[in-house]
Amino acid sequence: MRKLSLAALLLACGGKPPIAMTPHKASSTDAESMFAPLDVGADFASYHKVSTEPFLSKTHGGRFVEVYVNDVGLKAYMSAAPFPVGSVVVKMSWEPKDGKPSDVAGPLFVMRKEVADYAPEHDDWYYAIRWETPPPEQLRLLGGPIYWRGRSQKVGYCQKCHDNYDRSMGGVPTGKRAWEAK
Numbered sequence: 447m448r449k450l451s452l453a454a455l456l457l458a459c460g461g462k463p464p465i466a467m468t469p470h471k472a473s474s475t476d477a478e479s480m481f482a483p484l485d486v487g488a489d490f491a492s493y494h495k496v497s498t499e500p501f502l503s504k505t506h507g508g509r510f511v512e513v514y515v516n517d518v519g520l521k522a523y524m525s526a527a528p529f530p531v532g533s534v535v536v537k538m539s540w541e542p543k544d545g546k547p548s549d550v551a552g553p554l555f556v557m558r559k560e561v562a563d564y565a566p567e568h569d570d571w572y573y574a575i576r577w578e579t580p581p582p583e584q585l586r587l588l589g590g591p592i593y594w595r596g597r598s599q600k601v602g603y604c605q606k607c608h609d610n611y612d613r614s615m616g617g618v619p620t621g622k623r624a625w626e627a628k
């Protein structure tokens with residue numbers, strides 16, 4: 447009885463059955479917007495750290511970041527060479543506090559060079575942002591931990607900006623590049 451009235455309530459909402467209120471595209475898109483354990487880049491602790499210390503990234507929420515590149519992508523990252531398929535770049539971040547990095551972890555940002563035709567209009571890069579422990583305020587805004595990636599339309603803003611850069615790479619600012627440090 448109780449179940450029935452709940453269903454009636456839902457169906458009555460807006461005068462349309464709930465199914466019409468939640469248009470879904472390809473289910474793979476949805477899956478890649480759902481929180482899950484870190485997939486691409488999960489082994490980043492074994493990568494090469496290409497930044498000397500956390501630096502302020504205005505384009506990534508005014509957070510402090512450090513950059514890690516795997517073996518496959520290292521040479522290209524340090525030069526102007528094209529990135530081989532399988533290159534992975536991971537950016538860790540920390541929330542700022544008084545102009546310095548705090549010990550509160552921000553999102554993890556990931557890029558991986560995919561095979562040709564994965565996303566030709568975006569230089570065939572895969573993008574991901576994963577934030578397991580957003581502080582209370584962001585948690586409210588985001589509705590929970592996030593892991594937007596791959597075909598999810600939620601990484602469209604990453605592509606939009608990164609498409610402007612040479613080989614889609616923003617790079618580490620001069621003075622913070624580990625490979626140029628003495």
Ligand code: HEC
Nearest residue numbers: 503505535537555556557573574575603604607615616617
């Ligand atoms: C408004 C522009 C902008 C947006 C939006 C943006 N980025 Fe970036 N990204 C940059 C710039 C500039 C750099 C290099 C300097 C820095 O880190 O601040 C960078 C650096 C990176 C790096 C390190 C590799 C590199 O490019 O040198 C990764 C990984 C990355 N971004 C991933 C992402 C992901 C994932 C998103 C979306 C969730 C995103 N970015 C959104 C501009 C942007």
